[in-house]
Amino acid sequence: MRGELEHRRTRMREMGGAERIKKYLHDRGKLDARQRLAALFDPGTFREIGLLVGTVEDIPAEGFVCGSGRVGGRTVMAGAEDFSVMGGSIGSGGTAKRYRIAELAMQEQVPLVMMLDGAGHRLTDDGGGGRSPGDLQAMADLSGRVPMVCLVLGASAGHGALAAPLSDFVVMSESASMFTGGPPLVKAATGEDVTKEELGGAKVCAEIAGSAHNVTPDDASALALARRYLSYFPQHAGGSLPTCDEGDTAPRSLDDLVEVIPPDDRKPYDIHDVIERMVDRGSFLEVQPGYGRAIVLGLAFLGGRSVGIVANNPAYYAGAVNSEAAIKAMDFLDHLGRFGQPVIFLADNPGVMAGTKAERSGILKWGGKMYRAERRLRNAKIHVTMRKAFGFGSVVMAHNPFDKQTLSLSLPGVTMAAMPASSGGPTAKLSAEEQARAEAEQASGPYKMANRLGYDDIIDPVELRDKVLDGLSMLETR
Template sequence: MADAERPDWKDTLADLKLRRERSYAMGGPERLAKHRGAGRLDARARIDALLDPGSFREIGTLVGGDVPADGIVTGSGEIDGTPVMVGAEDFTTMAGTIGTGSNSKRHRIAELALRNRIPLVMLLEGAGFRPGKHGGGRAPIDLIAQARCSGIVPTVAAILGPSAGHGALVAPVCDFRIMTAGAAIFTAGPPVVKESTGEDISKEDLGGPDVAISSGVIHNVAPDDEAALADIRRYLSYFPPTSWSYPPTRPADASTGPRSTPELLDIIPRDNRRVYDIRKVIDVVFDDPDWFEVQPGFGRGIVCALAHLGGHPVAVVANQPMVMAGSIDADAADKAAHFIMVADSFHLPIVFLSDNPGMLPGSRSERSGVLRAGARMFAAQTMASTLKLHLTLRKAYGFGSMVMSLLGFDDQVATFGYPGSTLGAMSAAALTRAAKVDAEASEKLHEAETQASFRSAAKLSFDELIDPRETRDALLTTLVRAMHSRAVPAEPVTRTAILP
């Protein structure tokens, strides 16, 4: 008998269909139209844009009863064929607030991400816990499950509208956080702030992109929903689904092979006092210029990027001479420390490109905790058990060289330098001023500084001094050699150090 000819199932299936349709309707036509009229996708459209077509499988559709999906759409799907768990807060349903059922759904998808060893993506636009639905002592069960995902599966959050309270806490727990230009994230929204403190402030000034980026809460900003979701897909393409596996390798093509890099002779000035854009070096050295920068608006003295070298995903930590001559301030060190730990957790090789005069000095820098942040970055990089490659381009002084993994025999698979690169506790000019030496002694200090790279090479502090035109080939050859260590299965990283 055909499905349509089973009368005993007819009423039951009709009831299921009706209940599902109520959930699919979300906040109803008027609220959906208002939401879309503001230039934002609704929760289900966001999931469709994020995932491979037709791959979404919803769970918890009927949770909430008369509150469609209880304000959050959850389930699984695929991104470029890789399974992921996803949750999307539905602002058209009770402002995306969290009820008892939706809290359980949030916990469930995090639990399944960890159990199935697949990434977790949270799309946020909600007002925190629903009044009267806090749930007592079990309120944060979703965040507990999410925190357990850390370092085991990649976690990503997108803030696609106003996000406040408990829901907003999801973002900083994630590895990567992105928001749209019109979104905002805060502990509590403007009405609560006004009631609690008397401060009258807009949501943009309270937690808009400028605030979220400058505070380091958010990594990247996208112009709209579609761009943010596309960036999540790009970001995840560099990572394995879990720390129990290695990152995916691109098929070999013309971009993945060896090649000379003569362009670097024009990009990198020989004079240490002249600036250049390290992004142009990254464009030339790695497979193609279509690499992904993480947190470009924060700690701009260091560029953190995801790229490919020989088809292999790598993390790049590079000093930026265009900003404070490449000096490392507290924000840059904090940014790099987090990036290094994420890369290490998921077995991405880390390439350090060093060109800095040291940690940023001065009273303002000291008040910002530059030593603590620098120590945190140093601990992160020296704890990293993934493959580490280092290249000193022009200069590396003091603690600035150590946080950039220059120290020899610190588990690097390669330590390279350009001839003429200057090294030491501080520059010859700074040492001249500090020691108040005469002109003859100053000249000797300067001469010793210019010969430092050759003295270091003579002691094997560098594996090799290389011609800038050999940069890509030196890094690529070393990486390919080091990949042989991956004959053993991947495992989660175990860390024992307490970060400063």
């Protein structure tokens, strides 16, 4: 009896066999399913669930290896599609395993990581019919309850690929692809000839569709990114936020920030240079850098506390908020709203994008939804106006008074109004005298706002980090 058990365990651990693993994974520079799980978890902590699913049909682990382990000392559930077994396709046993780890993640309130590299539903497995719980239902129910990460490490189609939009953070390796139906299905359905890369390659998903957040060179870097991402989150909604002290949690002056930010608000600069100086050194993790580049989003530690960053980037469209930027900011704010990180808004924009292209892309709709996400955010909010803030562009960046900010700050020399006078004046048919007066009023700085407590304080740029730390220090009871 013990001999048979060990024989079956050994067989189920073999995956698709050494030849198939080498041909389809290792020779292509990819890790196999078990190596991926080992790289995700702290050494020696992986505990497999459902090893013997597939033993009757002789399908090793049913093409889906899953279980629990520790990431940074904290428990996480994870599952990996095994491309060496029937192309990583999903049969009834695999569906049950996927449901089981999502069920346990919900029950034990721990994060879930899914690794995709498979063909989707297995056509040769009808599941026997009848009623049974579905893994996608479990993932949908889990959303917002615990952090959910999806790694796309090969071609992923159909049922399997749907794990990505149900997750909070999607990472693709450069060679991966993701779509509802692959090239053969597209050819049969529409007659279109298209490659995997053209249909849903990493560049398409991360820069055009916005269906992936980040792209990494290979499996190992994707797994390292997943570990890092989880380090900014509690184990579950309502849990304690993690802290990190790598030696740079104290106040410090940003003496060179005045050289980074041009005083002329028409001159671009890269907001990354501000963020990197403001947060604890080396702690900024940008989320979705290739999509909606007029806004920079990310996670960081500031004074050792986990925070979210939402920042206009004047290096793209002068920081004007377009539909793509609004969509990604809306999703990010909705996500952080479940887990409690304070959010720091760095505003420097001439408004939301205008023009026929912007309107046809739905800027009014998506800008409104971004504002709704910001307005409904119950996390602590700290707002800083950097150089300019006009109209609805300032509103979506948590500038409005009575928007439940813990702290509202401005740098000196800020230009602000309902719209830029240079363009708004001619529209309103102002006289030359009225135009000059309007431009002077906008250029007069934020002091009238401060005089009426529209800002809590006007700060020197060198004080940016320290003043934000002061705001975070008020959050001891949150």
